[in-house]
Amino acid sequence: MDLAISVIVGFMILGALYAIHAKDLLSSVIACGIVGYSLVICFLLLKAPDLAIVQIVVDTITLIIMVAVVLDSSREESYSKPDTQGYITAITGLLIIVILLYFFAVSIQTLDVLGKSSLRMAEYYIEGAAQKTGSANLVTGVVFDFRGYDTMGEAVVLVTAVLGVLTILRLKGKK
Amino acid sequence: MIAYIMCFILFLVGLYGVITRRNLVKIAVSLSIMEISTFLFFALIGYVDGGVAPIVDPADPVKVYVDPLPQALVLTAIVIGLATTAMLMAIIIRLYRKYKTFDIREIKNLRG
Structure with missing residues (x-):
């Protein structure tokens, strides 16, 4: 299983x-x-069918949203040669990665x-949980x-996210 | 043990993308890669060799189940991840409509 x-x-x-x-943002999103x-296959191998079902649905929706955003644009990542700022972020990233490795x-x-x-x-959850x-x-x-209250909080977060998306997309920007 | 290490490498790839990329869509993609590696790590923690999916079968009560607790946590986290990604993409659409670019350096220069 490990292998x-x-x-x-x-x-x-x-x-x-x-x-x-x-180079192309559309291929980036598809990748x-x-x-x-692949995560769905991992979940199935790890005996988690509920997670596999949810992940398939969520991944499809994420893909649709991202493709809708990318198709609306020029789709190309503008390439520019690395500057000082780029080197500084690269070194910072390397440092963070070393710390995380430790x-x-x-x-x-x-x-x-x-x-x-x-x-x-x-053990407590499994023992007699069906009864x-x-x-x-x-x-x-x-x-x-x-954990019913956690699930209620999750529903609140979902509603807030939907309201946030609607608000952001309907705002008239300042000219 | 190899699976844990590969999972951590996947997390580091996502982190590398977030730090070095300048394109907003690629940053969102890298963030979701980091998310995915975390989900996989939780599912790995709960796995038991020879265990079955945590669904009780009354006909055959003595069985080894995989840990249902990490699975319940990941179930919540996946849905929250969808909500944050949708929010992120909405903000990216707004920024693109205003500045006509995904590049964060150009957006920084155009500020005013």
């Missing part, structure tokens, strides 16, 4: 690198779709080996019953 996931994530990294370096749909090396030692994770937190919540699907039970 299969690693191979798929390797393809995702290739897609991500192409998405970042493509981002490669990453999203913290990753520290924190990976506290993680369980893949596939051997102990369910110390989820407590009346839902055969444990993920649904957690989302809509044990």
Whole structure:
């Protein structure tokens, strides 16, 4: 399982690198779709069918939004040769990446080996959850019953985002 | 363990894109790549060898399930990620209509 996931994530990294370096913005957006749909396969391999269903829908919607934005424009990334500002950001980025690598090396030692994770937190949820919540699907039970208030907050965030998008698109800019 | 490391590399690729790119659409794409690597990391944490999807089957009660808790968290995070991406793209459309460019340096120079 470790190997299969690693191979798929390797393809995702290739897609991500192409998405970042493509000349045409449309191919960049489509390459981002490669990453999203590969994630669906990873979810299926990791035994998470609910996540796979949601990710397919969300990725399709994201792709549609991004393609709609890109098709409305000139689609080209204007190339300019690197200047001082570019070198400064590159060095800053390298520094951040080195710091993150250090913290990753520290924190990976506290993680369980893949596939051997102990369910110390989820034991309470799994034990008799079908009787407590009346839902055969444990993920649904957690989302809509044990953590129902979180889901309500999520719905509020969604409504706020939709209102924000409508407001931004309808504003008349100052001339 | 290799899967965790590959997942972290995917995160770093997204971070590299956010830091070095100058195009607003590419920055949005890089942000969603970082998001995706985080979702994958959570799903990896909850995986149990030989486990089945966390759906209770009354006919066969003694089974090993994968951890449902990270899956529930990621389920929330995916939908919130869609909301933030939609918001980001709406702001990008506004900026493009005003300045006729996606390049953040030109937008900075045109400010006034």
